[in-house]
Amino acid sequence: MMRFAVLALSLATALIAGALGSAAPAVQVEILVEDGGRVAWSHARNLIAFDRKSSTGTFEIYTIHPDGSNEQCLTCGRSGLPRSHRGNPAWHPSGEYLVFQAHDPALAGSRRPMESYTGTPGLGINNDIWLMKADGTHVWRVTRVKAGGGVLHPHFSHDGRLLLWSEIVDPSVRGLGGQWAIKIVDIVLTEAGPSPARTRALRPGDLQLYETHGFSPDDRHILFSGAPRRGDYFDLEIYAFDLATSRLTQLTRNHEWDEHAQFTADGKRIVWASSEGVAQRKDPRDLKLDYWIMNDDGSGRQRLTRFNDPSAPEFRPGTVAADFEFGPDGKTVVAKLGAVGRGETVLLIRLLD
DSSP states (O other): OEEOOOBOOHHHHHHHHSSTTOOOOOEEEEEEETTOOSEEEETTTTEEEEEEEOTTSOEEEEEEOTTSOOOEESSTTOTTSOSSOEEEEEEOTTSSEEEEEEEOGGGOGGGGGGHHHHTSTTTOBTEEEEEEETTSSOEEEOOOOOTTOBEEEEEEOTTSOEEEEEEEEETTSSSTTSEEEEEEEEEEEETTEEEEEEEEEEOGGGOSEEEEEEEOTTSSEEEEEEEOTTOOGGGOEEEEEETTTOOEEEOOOSSSOEEEEEEOTTSSEEEEEEOTTOOOOSOGGGOOBEEEEEETTSOSOEEOOOTTOTTSTTOOTTEEEEEEEEOTTSSOEEEEEEETTTEEEEEEEEEOO
């Protein structure tokens, strides 16, 4: 495993110090996977899942131990799955199952040449939700989207009873891939496979784009990014939605690219990725993101990393700080960082003992 020099990264500093602005020891940043994508960390198994483009050009799902050992591909050559992209994995809290996206090439039609891009796990067009055993031995299809539909970012609740994702419900709506909604399913998992019960489609705030990020530690709230009708990705804001009361809270109001929000282990703060404070064109092709942190009500927003700051020790020009997840101790972070011309990298950020 390769390692950067020890850096006083403000991301882990803020997460571990106990209070923003307080002193904290330096942290160590390790490159876990040089060319990995979207990430998930099973607390039950202490095992990290990620996706990566294979030699055939399609994305596959892999697992690896936090020390970099025992890397395995779960979907390579796996029967029962569409022969195309598989990615964006997320663990069931038991560690016995992974939910993920799989692209259905049969839905491509005349758009087939574009599907190598639009069908990737990060965009999700013509993708369905699938479930598999943690060792990849059994797979089950959960959704069946129509041509031009798609899904993004499935997540289980912490009690394992709910499955959450974003889905295109009307691809004819112009822009942002169509009209999206939040889908939540009550689900029971057995050896025979998933048993979905009630399904809810939510569109809080009457937005056009919804990108789900997960649940609060008590499973009462969900976090998502949203963009208004006829908006663009630099209109993305972070929202919290109370599943019991249907109360919607807009947490950011900065007209920036805000995405990949996660609660800290105590549920009191939220970390997310933002373009705020980073000099760039408002163009997805020139995207640069760093991590920020705020209180659970949206107050106390502070920038945590300065990957895109030439004066900072962690400077990595053109960095897109993307999806991440906390490890079992609530302090260690596994994160995907992208950069134009350098691809995607999976990093571990942890304290030095």
